[in-house]
Amino acid sequence: MSKTTHDVLAIGNAIVDIIAQAEDDFLVRENIAKGAMNLVEAQRAEALYAAMGPAMETSGGSAANTAAGIASFGGKVSYIGKVADDHLGEAFRHDIKAIGVDYDTPPLTNGAPTARSMIFVTPDGERSMNTYLGASIELGPQDIDADLVRNAQVTYFEGYLWDPPAAKNAMREAAAIAHAADRKVAMTLSDPFCVDRYRDEFLELIRKKTVDIIFANESEIKSLYETSDLSTAAAAAREECELTVVTMSEKGSMIVTRERTGEIPAHPINKLVDTTGAGDLYAAGFLYGLTHNMELDDCARLGGLAASEVIQHVGPRPQVSLSELAQQSGFG
Amino acid sequence: MSKTTHDVLAIGNAIVDIIAQAEDDFLVRENIAKGAMNLVEAQRAEALYAAMGPAMETSGGSAANTAAGIASFGGKVSYIGKVADDHLGEAFRHDIKAIGVDYDTPPLTNGAPTARSMIFVTPDGERSMNTYLGASIELGPQDIDADLVRNAQVTYFEGYLWDPPAAKNAMREAAAIAHAADRKVAMTLSDPFCVDRYRDEFLELIRKKTVDIIFANESEIKSLYETSDLSTAAAAAREECELTVVTMSEKGSMIVTRERTGEIPAHPINKLVDTTGAGDLYAAGFLYGLTHNMELDDCARLGGLAASEVIQHVGPRPQVSLSELAQQSGFG
Numbered sequence: 177m178s179k180t181t182h183d184v185l186a187i188g189n190a191i192v193d194i195i196a197q198a199e200d201d202f203l204v205r206e207n208i209a210k211g212a213m214n215l216v217e218a219q220r221a222e223a224l225y226a227a228m229g230p231a232m233e234t235s236g237g238s239a240a241n242t243a244a245g246i247a248s249f250g251g252k253v254s255y256i257g258k259v260a261d262d263h264l265g266e267a268f269r270h271d272i273k274a275i276g277v278d279y280d281t282p283p284l285t286n287g288a289p290t291a292r293s294m295i296f297v298t299p300d301g302e303r304s305m306n307t308y309l310g311a312s313i314e315l316g317p318q319d320i321d322a323d324l325v326r327n328a329q330v331t332y333f334e335g336y337l338w339d340p341p342a343a344k345n346a347m348r349e350a351a352a353i354a355h356a357a358d359r360k361v362a363m364t365l366s367d368p369f370c371v372d373r374y375r376d377e378f379l380e381l382i383r384k385k386t387v388d389i390i391f392a393n394e395s396e397i398k399s400l401y402e403t404s405d406l407s408t409a410a411a412a413a414r415e416e417c418e419l420t421v422v423t424m425s426e427k428g429s430m431i432v433t434r435e436r437t438g439e440i441p442a443h444p445i446n447k448l449v450d451t452t453g454a455g456d457l458y459a460a461g462f463l464y465g466l467t468h469n470m471e472l473d474d475c476a477r478l479g480g481l482a483a484s485e486v487i488q489h490v491g492p493r494p495q496v497s498l499s500e501l502a503q504q505s506g507f508g
Numbered sequence: 509m510s511k512t513t514h515d516v517l518a519i520g521n522a523i524v525d526i527i528a529q530a531e532d533d534f535l536v537r538e539n540i541a542k543g544a545m546n547l548v549e550a551q552r553a554e555a556l557y558a559a560m561g562p563a564m565e566t567s568g569g570s571a572a573n574t575a576a577g578i579a580s581f582g583g584k585v586s587y588i589g590k591v592a593d594d595h596l597g598e599a600f601r602h603d604i605k606a607i608g609v610d611y612d613t614p615p616l617t618n619g620a621p622t623a624r625s626m627i628f629v630t631p632d633g634e635r636s637m638n639t640y641l642g643a644s645i646e647l648g649p650q651d652i653d654a655d656l657v658r659n660a661q662v663t664y665f666e667g668y669l670w671d672p673p674a675a676k677n678a679m680r681e682a683a684a685i686a687h688a689a690d691r692k693v694a695m696t697l698s699d700p701f702c703v704d705r706y707r708d709e710f711l712e713l714i715r716k717k718t719v720d721i722i723f724a725n726e727s728e729i730k731s732l733y734e735t736s737d738l739s740t741a742a743a744a745a746r747e748e749c750e751l752t753v754v755t756m757s758e759k760g761s762m763i764v765t766r767e768r769t770g771e772i773p774a775h776p777i778n779k780l781v782d783t784t785g786a787g788d789l790y791a792a793g794f795l796y797g798l799t800h801n802m803e804l805d806d807c808a809r810l811g812g813l814a815a816s817e818v819i820q821h822v823g824p825r826p827q828v829s830l831s832e833l834a835q836q837s838g839f840g
Binding site for chain 2: 226230232234235262267272274275493495496
């Protein structure tokens with residue numbers, strides 16, 4: 177392989193999170209699927225905001241959180257995603273660049289506002305998301321810099337990108353460019369409902385080897401293979417995918433390759449505050465390890481470490497240096 | 509006294525906080541006075557934001573935080589402060605109303621943007637603020653609703669209001685209206701540098717009985733009386749003011765009246781994360797207690813409880829119901 181400029185290129189919906197506490201009965205009353213990503217239109221977004229408690233705003237977006245995590249580990253990472261030229265777009269750009277991610281996607285002008293996700297965190301720490309895609313749906317092939325793809329060890333994207341109309345084609349093109357340069361392509365299944373919406377396309381991505389590495393949580397991988405049994409899903413993934421990584425909340429994570437299935441325990445925590453970003457940061461740790469030639473089990477441990485940091489505070493991105501945290505925890 | 513509609517009317521600079529972690533050497537390099545409120549102009553604000561790490565945005569403003577805390581305790585509270593008709597202004601309005609504060613000050617149109625304070629939190633949990641006053645400097649006598657003042661048990665305002673040009677006159681008018689209706693007027697000294705800027709005026713407010721109750725921390729009360737000795741400052745305050753409440757961080761707080769000086773220990777915490785809002789939330793607990801006929805020592809304990817909640821997470825407003833927290837802690 178030729179030399180790379182980046183460990184990872186992450187591509188996703190560029191979103192600002194608006195986070196508030198809520199009780200479970202609020203979710204019921206507002207008809208919000210708990211623990212899931214609910215897509216909302218502009219009008220519904222406005223009504224939900226009016227009903228929402230006091231909130232804080234912080235940059236989010238699944239793949240963007242992963243990019244931020246990789247940068248915090250000290251990795252070289254770039255990001256592609258679409259914001260608008262408004263206040264939230266400027267905050268998104270500031271935050272992702274400030275943590276050390278290369279980000280140059282031009283903002284959308286004279287169009288929809290920057291995407292935002294209203295996230296309700298219930299007392300059990302679970303987050304339920306309500307995403308208005310706004311400007312992020314304008315991401316398309318024109319935003320994919322082929323050189324950036326060629327020069328990254330791994331191109332990583334979200335299943336959520338199948339919601340906007342143009343991004344999926346951009347992803348297929350990016351994957352082709354990556355493979356032509358002998359790079360790897362990774363994907364997160366994002367959300368069980370998202371898997372429901374695009375199951376056939378996601379399976380095709382795996383079966384046609386458009387994607388080499390799959391990140392999923394238990395409900396997503398079960399949804400993909402339409403089974404209620406995790407080992408059945410894992411066995412199916414083993415047949416079809418070179419590497420599948422399944423996060424299992426407090427039970428840790430599972431690595432599935434042709435050769436073996438390994439389980440790695442979760443990193444211990446003091447108090448679960450907000451699960452927002454848990455999967456994203458797990459992927460960050462795993463991908464940092466993978467692009468730094470670590471053993472798969474250590475990749476999983478780094479993923480668990482990063483996830484443990486982000487679930488102990490409100491917000492989807494690390495509040496401490498993950499590089500320092502890894503050192504303190506005996507890595508590298 | 510006639511019946512009141514509100515326990516407290518709080519008046520202050522309406523500010524959105526932009527909070528990031530920073531190392532101490534960053535403060536030195538950027539010439540930021542640690543632990544203080546540094547006023548910045550638009551250009552300096554832009555440069556500092558560019559140098560700032562990844563941030564989160566959350567409604568702030570000293571008196572607004574106090575109002576939010578009183579509402580969280582279940583108190584009836586209204587707020588007066590000036591935002592612009594922009595994204596941050598809408599977020600500020602949403603957050604303060606969502607927590608239960610009455611807030612009707614019309615936004616500034618075609619003027620400066622909503623005020624923001626860039627807050628750097630160092631590893632010791634101390635916050636250093638850099639405030640661009642923006643639209644908040646337009647607060648003036650026209651924004652003071654005399655009925656709101658007459659109908660609140662206590663009118664509470666920030667020393668920070670002496671920074672904008674017009675607000676101080678509005679405060680003097682509000683105090684006169686309050687006293688004519690046999691209500692109390694309370695004030696926080698806000699910041700030791702703020703006391704330095706307006707010492708003579710603040711002393712006059714006390715000596716002319718424009719203000720009945722003073723909230724201050726150790727450095728503010730020492731600065732007011734230009735002494736390095738806390739008991740000297742407390743003795744001076746006792747002569748001049750009917751009630752002085754001094755917060756002393758981990759040492760708790762001190763209540764100074766003509767009759768006695770009492771010290772109340774701090775509420776225990778697990779981990780200091782971010783001191784932003786500590787004094788504001790202490791004032792919230794104290795004022796809630798005072799307007800609900802509690803003994804002064806219990807007012808101080810409620811203040812300490814509210815402060816202990818806010819310093820254990822990032823951001824200046826409570827993330828749990830203070831009313832429930834008080835119940836769990838054996839109050840009411």
